[in-house]
Amino acid sequence: MRNKSQRSILSIVVLSLIFSISALRQAVADPVPPELQAKIDTYKKKLTEWAANPIFITAVKDSNAKGGLVPGMNNAKWDDLAEKDPVVLGFQSNEAGKAVSQLDQDKGISKLYLRDEKGNLVACSNSKPLLYNNGSKPWVANPLKEGKPWSAAEVKPDPATQIKGVHLAVPVLDGGKTIGVLHTSVIAE
Numbered sequence: 001m002r003n004k005s006q007r008s009i010l011s012i013v014v015l016s017l018i019f020s021i022s023a024l025r026q027a028v029a030d031p032v033p034p035e036l037q038a039k040i041d042t043y044k045k046k047l048t049e050w051a052a053n054p055i056f057i058t059a060v061k062d063s064n065a066k067g068g069l070v071p072g073m074n075n076a077k078w079d080d081l082a083e084k085d086p087v088v089l090g091f092q093s094n095e096a097g098k099a100v101s102q103l104d105q106d107k108g109i110s111k112l113y114l115r116d117e118k119g120n121l122v123a124c125s126n127s128k129p130l131l132y133n134n135g136s137k138p139w140v141a142n143p144l145k146e147g148k149p150w151s152a153a154e155v156k157p158d159p160a161t162q163i164k165g166v167h168l169a170v171p172v173l174d175g176g177k178t179i180g181v182l183h184t185s186v187i188a189e
Contacts, residue, residue, distance in 0.1 A: 030156070031155070036188055043108065047169075047184060048170045055096050058096075059095065059096035060174075064180070068116065069094075069120070078121075091124045092126060096114055100124060101125045104125035108186060110158055111125055111129075115135075115182075119135020119136070120133050130160050139168070139169040143169045143171045143178070146171075158185045163185065166188065168186050
């Protein structure tokens with residue numbers, strides 16, 4: 001009798017876990033519907049045009065040459081900085097940051113970040129990114145490696161803004177060579 005009771009409890013626990021995981025997956029990420037995919041495709045073209053801005057190319061080349069715009073910066077040090085720290089504000093107020101902020105006025109996106117060939121931040125719009133370097137994230141690694149636009153295959157809340165959307169990134173090119181990435185989140189409506 002005891003074994004039957006234990007199996008019943010175990011079965012209930014396993015089923016509960018399966019349902020919980022399934023519900024969590026649905027809450028966290030949804031597939032991209034066709035109308036949103038059309039919007040993403042439009043933004044791929046826009047971002048590709050934006051990434052060709054000479055201000056962005058110069059800023060990314062400068063960051064690549066220096067190994068990052070802030071010597072010794074890493075994600076742990078970045079995390080310790082306040083939203084209004086002068087270092088953070090410098091990424092918004094440099095020439096590329098001003099250009100990024102201007103483009104980020106577009107109501108179809110929730111953020112816009114410019115990154116160098118290692119994934120280091122070069123410029124951002126009006127909010128502090130969660131990470132200084134996200135070179136290992138697919139939205140940076142894939143366009144750097146493949147030299148073409150990349151978008152996520154799911155809709156989920158953006159870690160930085162909590163706005164539901166789809167990550168999209170395009171390479172920044174200099175003479176046909178990938179030198180950095182322009183990254184956004186296309187808002188799901």
